[in-house]
């Protein structure tokens with residue numbers, strides 16, 4: 001008998017019929033003797049619908065009030081699932097984030113979980129109840145409703161699993177696991193049996209939409225065994241684990257991630273003096289804009305060019321901030337580009353193999369794809385390219401790194 005946290009995403013609870021199916025699945029686990037905490041998303045499309053309602057009132061809805069609105073989607077699904085379980089003779093109770101007391105900071109729309117009070121949940125579990133918790137939401141220390149950012153229910157699931165020291169956190173979704181890349185782009189993409197937290201982190205942060213990045217961070221930090229599974233198909237899914245079996249057969253690259261969500265900003269003719277990077281990025285970070293890739297050119301005539309990428313949603317804001325900085329520090333000009341894409345190869349196998357980056361560049365060169373920016377880490381190489389070449393690049397790399405074959409299946 002194990003304690004399992006099961007998280008079901010939006011499509012898994014997208015209709016009454018689906019919610020009944022989820023109830024059947026939960027019932028099976030319950031009857032096998034497991035203690036269960038179930039975390040739900042809103043019905044698919046619901047969070048978007050709620051955001052759209054808010055935007056009909058205002059282009060930039062008040063963040064606190066936006067959270068009041070968007071947190072309602074999950075409240076609907078948890079109540080419905082609890083009813084569906086009770087109807088089946090399974091004692092169940094639903095809680096919002098506030099009712100559990102999932103304490104977060106007060107960064108509305110992207111709050112971070114600080115602490116979870118597990119007392120109430122433990123009492124329910126002890127009394128034999130299935131506990132159904134609203135994903136994506138919490139409460140700050142002043143009692144304001146907060147949400148965790150899009151896809152935040154995954155984080156709720158993992159955080160609950162960590163707080164309860166659950167034996168496993170199962171993320172049920174509309175795909176049967178983590179793939180080498182998006183199968184909609186590369187038909188020969190393979191399901192991975194296993195992937196490390198580290199790799200998954202790079203894949204998630206780079207836009208492999210399977211899991212929210214913070215969920216993976218949490219899981220890695222607290223070593224919560226995490227499994228991605230299809231909600232309504234049987235199968236082993238993908239286990240995300242800390243074990244890094246350095247085997248000879250280990251593929252160098254585990255996956256290819258990509259991302260169309262970024263925009264690029266360049267400030268040209270910056271006087272090259274100590275502290276200049278701080279002068280440029282300080283105001284950006286003060287404006288709460290996250291920066292991803294950064295490149296500073298070798299200086300020429302005592303000036304340099306400085307390029308970085310931000311989320312496209314932050315592009316206009318970043319442009320304004322950067323233009324003000326340019327005036328202040330006497331830079332020549334600011335230019336931006338939103339039609340870019342980032343493609344990354346990810347794999348712990350990179351640590352023990354040389355020439356991985358050049359193999360990547362060779363594959364892109366063969367397709368005449370121009371590389372605008374490059375960044376590397378121990379287990380990842382990323383490039384920024386023109387957006388229109390994204391799919392071509394991903395396909396070429398998938399083939400170049402032998403991922404088209406069932407390299408890791410049945411390992």
Ligand code: ASP
Pocket residue numbers: 009010041042047048073135136149150151152153154
């Ligand atoms: N309902 C929220 C969203 O759509 C949270 C989630 O689904 O994880 O982003």
Ligand code: MG
Pocket residue numbers: 009010041151152153
């Ligand atoms: Mg989701």
